[in-house]
Amino acid sequence: DRIRQELREKHVNMIGFSTMLGIGLVLSSGKAIFMAGPGGAVAAYIVTGTIMASALACLGEMTALFPVRGAIFEFSRRFIDKSVGFAVGWLSWFSWIIICTAEILAITQLFRFEFKPSYLEEQGYPHERVEWETRKTNPAVWVGIFWLLILLFNLLPVRQYGRVEYFFGVLKMIFAVGVIVFNTIINARELVHKARFWTWEYPYRSSKSKFVAIANPDGSPRVTYTGSLGGLAAFWSTMTVTIFSMIGMDIVLYTAPENKDLRRDENIKMATRKLSLRVILLYVLVVFTVGLNVPSDDDNLRDFSLLGVSGGQNSALIIASIRERVKAIPHLFNAFFIFMAFSCGINCLYASSRALHALASIKDVWPDAEIFQRMRARLERTRMGVPMNAVLASWTIVSLSFLSVRSSQAQILGRMASVAVVSNLLVYGLNCVAYLIFYRQINAAARGDLDDELNLTPETRSHYDRDAPRYPYHTHFQWLRAVFALVGCFVFLLFHGWRTLIPPISADDFVASYIAI
Structure with missing residues (x-):
């Protein structure tokens, strides 16, 4: 049995879209607003989104x-x-x-949902308590439940899997639009504040010129930068936070062997274009509208950790409803955040299993020892079009999520996210290099420079013409976008963990920031 081509264009689009709407948006956006202010956070998402979209376009064309x-x-x-x-x-x-593991760890954080009564009283919230009893449950319980559920969804035949993810993607899209509308409405009703852009005005400002690079255990600043240097440090650190939200756009490429309408409907072409535009637009609108209702100095946004990721009570989306005194919404949002992380985990296991299955099809990737070749042969097998063994092997490694039973799970989650970011930046950067070589070679073939080497005729040479109608997908100045994405990935790789180099150096955080390199 082989992998079956049973995914339609709508399935591919929603698989990509559903993957991108996860903890990066709902949990990291608040940290971005805290670090750079609402305007700086929006700018950071635009820049990082543009870099990732440029890299995706290179991969999409090839x-x-x-x-x-x-x-x-x-x-x-x-x-x-x-x-x-x-x-x-x-x-x-x-x-x-690692991303799949991080999503499961995020779920355990979200079940520990609790606002301090003093914070609720300060904001004038009508209820004395906003919390879930599940915060007392051992995190290993939630890890086990969602670990198994993610496996079950990945064992579905690919057609059913595509339908499920299409439904999940639609729900997420409705939620994202709903968040934008909700924040616009509560900003316009003038219940708490009369000014529309009060979070952008004095004393908050749209962007920050002061940045706390390192804080003491009690939260007091240890190393602080101000002025132009502080503004640059704040904006750069915010981009390193938002880059985690933007990785994963390439999941549409993993669906290529299972695409039913790849040639007829230009599936990859439309998926890469639509996904980039939708994700960047929705992220920017969500962060912009939420930033209208949550000031950057909110106590629940304060996070000086290098690589930490917090729970629902620290999400700017939920804080906005608390500050505007809207009942029930905090619980509803937190529950949907769990669903979002769960859905992302499903797609992450899908992508990892397809990557492992593709690696299993190449003998040279594996050692020559008989035991490894037997393993490779088993991983290459499929059942009902699903690479079951590759799914199970990847799923087994995801058991790393049981690390959440430790008290420092927020720090572990942040470090895992950092490793995933660096790994993806390496992948994107190297693929941009591959594209530039591909671009040079295909143009040389179209000009006829490689006729003798490739035995090309004038008729076959036309297949290499990027401007020909039959050429499946290209964008203008794509080589320039490839250079832009390559430089962006390279700079991020070098300075992603710059804060870990400030004395006293944290060896664990430094390793998490650079081990993938």
């Missing part, structure tokens, strides 16, 4: 022309070097495993 298994590493193997391609393949598989 995948539309060559819809192969393991597209994410195949092009690095073809155009750079075999060893580089294999390294990219393992990095992509590993990063999806």
Whole structure:
């Protein structure tokens, strides 16, 4: 049995969209507002989104022309070097495993939902308590439940899987639009504040010129930058936070071998374009509207940790409803956040299993020892079009999520997110290099410079013409976008963990920031 082509265009679009709407939006957006202010947070999402969209366009063009298994590493193997391609393949598989684990860890954080009574009283909230009894439950219980559920959804035949994810994606889209409308309405009703842009005005400002790089255990500043340097440090650190929200756009490429309408409907072409625009637009609108109702100095937004990720009570989306004294919404939002993280976890396991299955199809990736070749052969097998063994192998590694039983789970979650970010930046950067080589070679073939080497005729040469109608997908000045994405990924890789280098150096945080390199 082989992988079956049973996904339609709508399924691919929603798989990509559903993957992008997870904890990065609902939990990290508040930290971004705290670090850079509402205006700085919006700008950071635009910049990081543009970098990721540029990298995705490079991969989209090559995948539309060559819809192969393991597209994410195949092009690095073809155009750079075999060893580089294999390294990219393992990095992509590993990063999806880590993201899936992070989503499950985030779920355990969300079940520990609790606002301090003093904070509710300060905001004039009508209820004395906003909390869930589930905060007392052992996190291992929630890890076990959602770990199993994620597996069950990934064992579905691909057609049913696509339908389920389409439904989940629609729900998430409705929720995102609802959040935008909700925050616009509560800002306009003038219940608490009369000014529309009060969070952008004095004493808050739209962006910050003061940044606390390192804080003491009690929350007091230890290393602070002010002025232009402080503004730059705040904006850059915010981009390193928002980049986690933007990784994962490439999941649409993992669906290429299972695309039913790849050639007829230009599935990859439309998916990459639509996904980039939808995600960037929704992220910017959500952060902008939420930033109208939550000041950057809110006590529940305060987070000086290097790599920590907090729970629902620290989400700007929920804080907005608390500050505007809206009943029931905090509980509803937190419950939906759990669903969002769960849905993302399903897609992350899907992507990791497809990456592992593609790696299993290449003998050179694996050691020559018989035991590894037997393992490879088993991972390559499918049942009902689903690579069951690859799913189970990846799912087993996701058991790392049981680390959440430790008290420092927020810090563990942040470090896992950092490892995933660095791994993905390496993957995207190397694929941008592969695209630039591909771009040079395909233009040389179209000009006829490679006729003798490739035995091309004038008729076959036309297949390499990027401006020809039959060419499946290209964008203007794509080589320039590739350079832009490559430089962006490279700079992020170098300075992603700059705060870990400030004395006293945290060895654990430094390793989490740079171990993937």
